[in-house]
Amino acid sequence: MTDDAQQGTEQQDDQNLWRAMYTAEHGWSPGVAFADHLSIAAPALAEVDGTLYCAHRGARQGGRKQLPLRWTSFTPSSVRPFVAALEKASAPLPEDATAEQQAKRQQDVEAAADALAQARKWAPDAYADFIHTSETPALVNDHGTLRMVFTQLGTYGYYDDEDGNRSSLWETHLELSDGEARWAEPTEIPTWGQMALAPGLAVFNGAVHLVYVDLHNQYVQHLVRGAEGQWEPAVTPDALAAYEQASTAAIQALADNDDRAPLDALPDPPLPYRGETLDWLIQDAIDKHGWPGNAALAVHDGALHLLLRADPGPNFLAEDGETELQGGDLLHAVFDGTTWTYAPEASSQADPQPLVSRRGAALATYDGKLHAVFPAVEGDKLLHTTWTRNEGWTSPAKLEGHDSNNTPALLPYKEGPAGAEREALLLVHRGVDRYVPPTPPVPPLPPSIEDVASRGKTVTGTTVTDHANGAWSRLRHDISLTPATLKNGKSALIATWDAVAEYYWGFGWYRDKGTRFSTVRVDRGTLWIRKPGALGLHSYADFGGGEFSNGHFRVDVLITDLEPGTYEIELSSSNTQKTGGYWWDEHLFNGRTDREYWTAITPSSSHATITI
Known part of the structure; x- marks a missing residue:
């Protein structure tokens, strides 16, 4: 090479x-x-x-x-x-x-x-x-x-x-x-x-x-x-011994009398x-x-x-x-x-x-x-x-x-x-x-919220409330949309999903902070992006799950490369789930633990619409 x-x-x-x-x-x-x-x-x-x-x-x-x-x-x-x-x-x-x-x-x-x-x-x-x-x-x-x-x-x-x-x-x-x-x-x-x-x-x-x-x-x-x-x-060892004896005698003759003849006459070793x-x-x-x-x-x-x-x-x-x-x-x-x-x-x-x-x-x-x-x-x-x-x-x-x-x-x-x-x-x-070949250079990371230079007016959709089995736990959530300008001058959209987890006790609802046995969390989530009236999806954005803090969970998703127009951002009800919470015990109910039965909620499709 x-x-x-x-x-x-x-x-x-x-x-x-x-x-x-x-x-x-x-x-x-x-x-x-x-x-x-x-x-x-x-x-x-x-x-x-x-x-x-x-x-x-x-x-x-x-x-x-x-x-x-x-x-x-x-x-x-x-x-x-x-x-x-x-x-x-x-x-x-x-x-x-x-x-x-x-x-x-x-x-x-x-x-x-x-x-x-x-x-x-x-x-x-x-x-x-x-x-x-x-x-x-x-x-x-x-x-x-x-x-x-x-x-x-x-x-x-x-x-x-x-x-x-x-x-x-x-x-x-x-x-x-x-x-x-x-x-x-x-x-x-x-x-x-x-x-x-x-x-x-x-x-x-x-x-x-x-x-x-x-x-x-x-x-x-x-x-x-x-x-x-x-x-x-x-x-045979005898042949080797005979050669060594002759070799020793030839070397001695050379040393004693400067006689090379016996040494020159030696055959190859056996x-x-x-x-x-x-x-x-x-x-x-x-x-x-x-x-x-x-x-x-x-x-x-x-x-x-x-x-x-x-x-x-x-x-x-x-x-x-x-x-x-x-x-x-x-x-x-x-x-x-x-x-x-x-x-x-x-x-x-x-x-x-x-x-x-x-x-x-x-x-x-x-x-x-x-x-x-x-x-x-x-x-x-x-x-x-x-x-x-x-x-x-x-x-x-x-x-x-x-x-x-x-x-x-x-x-x-x-x-x-x-x-x-x-x-x-x-x-x-x-x-x-x-x-x-050398490792190819790491491609540049996609823009994140840290790359936002300025924000426009926020539009917030209707708050949706979903209940778990027996209505002992509920989730109130909505989507808000904020136009943004990135540091490189390009336009973007910030989609925010905001959720509050609560549980019912006595005669009122309280923030669900979970227990030492069961943490309130969102396992994963997806936002759908579509134009109003369109049959298919324009695009989608996944977001990672995480634990609720004092019964509250918020995630900001930066959406880029959208052409000017009107868009509807909708939470995917099939890809998002809230688990854990106050109503949890070790008993089984309908083949599932209380953690799975009383506290698990699949949110409805909250959405918001904005024109950019």
């Missing part, structure tokens, strides 16, 4: 999830906002049996980190009957079709189009029962089962335990219960250390692989799920890891922002690929001594089923630059290439790059119109008519800002 377009608008945090589609032929489609799918940060995507699933942490709730997990789904093939119905409704009519047939065809087309638009919507967000997570979850299609791994702070089940002293990983799966899809009771995944987070999932060589950050031990860990549901290290000692001074940055992003896994070209921010990247020069997350290099590693290696940069690139992300990255394979989308370090753009074994990573390109500060989600999927589906990449990301 240009600066000119933003003038007169204000920015609000856009917690909407947005989606777009990418094809090799047409590139990226425009972004479309999910309706009522709000997320604090990043989403996760997976496809199972033709249904697309999206899970996320839901909208922000103050400063809470651990939020209820929400999920939604959509089945592209379910829209096919609606597409067929629209095609059938859109079939051309014969040349001699009547106007009635043409109108009917148009109605059918509009109805079919509306039905198709509704069918293409994702299901409303649903809560995953009793599941709260402090980070973005990970989803995977485990041979027809939607499996999820999420992060839990503190003790599972105590959702307000956010002290951060322990972070564990839990798994669950979607299952049918009484015909409804529900998430199974979560079980904890055995992990090393006390700070396991940032999970990534993928199916490789027939098994589910889990990569996560072991913050306590400063490693990126790799587990494989067995057929019985047990999790085992993909790289699994990717940060390689730096975690400085606990950045703990407040992690507490504030969370880990930069989950491990991103994708199977491509017969291997398991990983993209992960290597470290939180704190900025110690932030204002007020706070630390904040800055851009960090994305680690790209490849697992061939036995060993992890770092992916080589393209030999054709004279000066290859590392991928740098504000958070993490989304990873997916499509059209023979590995695709990554991640938030830029500067600005609010998402960046898109692709990788092949021969070419390496391409220079990241900005995705115009797809802004986000959080890690997006990528998923290859198929959509289209049966037998002619096309494959595409689905991108889902959180928004940054939405621009809200």
Whole structure:
């Protein structure tokens, strides 16, 4: 949005999830906002049996980190009957079709189009029962089962335990219960250390692989799920111990003898890891922002690929001594089923630059290439790059119109008519800002009695007397009309309704001041404005009710925009009522309390006539 377009608008945090589609032929489609799918940060995507699933942490709730997990789904093939119905409704009519047939065809087309638009919507967000997570979850299609791994702070089940002293990983799966899809009771995944987070999932060589950050031990860990549901290290601890022993010896040789040969001869570590000692001074940055992003896994070209921010990247020069997350290099590693290696940069690139992300990255394979989308370090753009074994990573390109500060989600999927589906990449990301038009200025208030500059001669109509049931209470009232001139020079008319409430006792009438149990009041009122002899109303004016003061009630109504002429102002007997008063008790009379029966009065139509 240009600066000119933003003038007169204000920015609000856009917690909407947005989606777009990418094809090799047409590139990226425009972004479309999910309706009522709000997320604090990043989403996760997976496809199972033709249904697309999206899970996320839901909208922000103050400063809470651990939020209820929400999920939604959509089945592209379910829209096919609606597409067929629209095609059938859109079939051309014969040349001699009547106007009635043409109108009917148009109605059918509009109805079919509306039905198709509704069918293409994702299901409303649903809560995953009793599941709260402090980070973005990970989803995977485990041979027809939607499996999820999420992060839990503190003790599972105590959702307000956010002290951060322990972070564990839990798994669950979607299952049918009484015909409804529900998430199974979560079980904890055995992990090393006390700070396991940032999970990534993928199916490789027939098994589910889990990569996560072991913050306590400063490693990126790799587990494989067995057929019985047990999790085992993909790289044995012995291999890691052997590497650490060789690494220690190589460093010692360099220190003692300035011998670099053992260090240069070291292979890549048996699994990717940060390689730096975690400085606990950045703990407040992690507490504030969370880990930069989950491990991103994708199977491509017969291997398991990983993209992960290597470290939180704190900025110690932030204002007020706070630390904040800055851009960090994305680690790209490849697992061939036995060993992890770092992916080589393209030999054709004279000066290859590392991928740098504000958070993490989304990873997916499509059209023979590995695709990554991640938030830029500067600005609010998402960046898109692709990788092949021969070419390496391409220079990241900005995705115009797809802004986000959080890690997006990528998923290859198929959509289209049966037998002619096309494959595409689905991108889902959180928004940054939405621009809200400013509140329109409050329209000027209509003139009031305070705007009257002068008054003319008052005309008062006949006093009308109305009695309540049994004639124990009565109301005497009249209407008076006063021409007026406003401060702006315009003419107006003041209509005054004046009423006196009385009750009968002994041999006389007394002002009805009410009792401590029943206050005398007018509930509401309306004045009709008409020209004498006219059948219909010219206009009307409502006035608010209120309590009587010492048995007296008066209201002045300012009537403007009347043309010169003669007018009759009349009290509406259907919209005005006096309630409360002296004759009141707790007894019932004819199905109503005494308050309702003896004191309630519906006034007759008092009126007055004036020429202005």
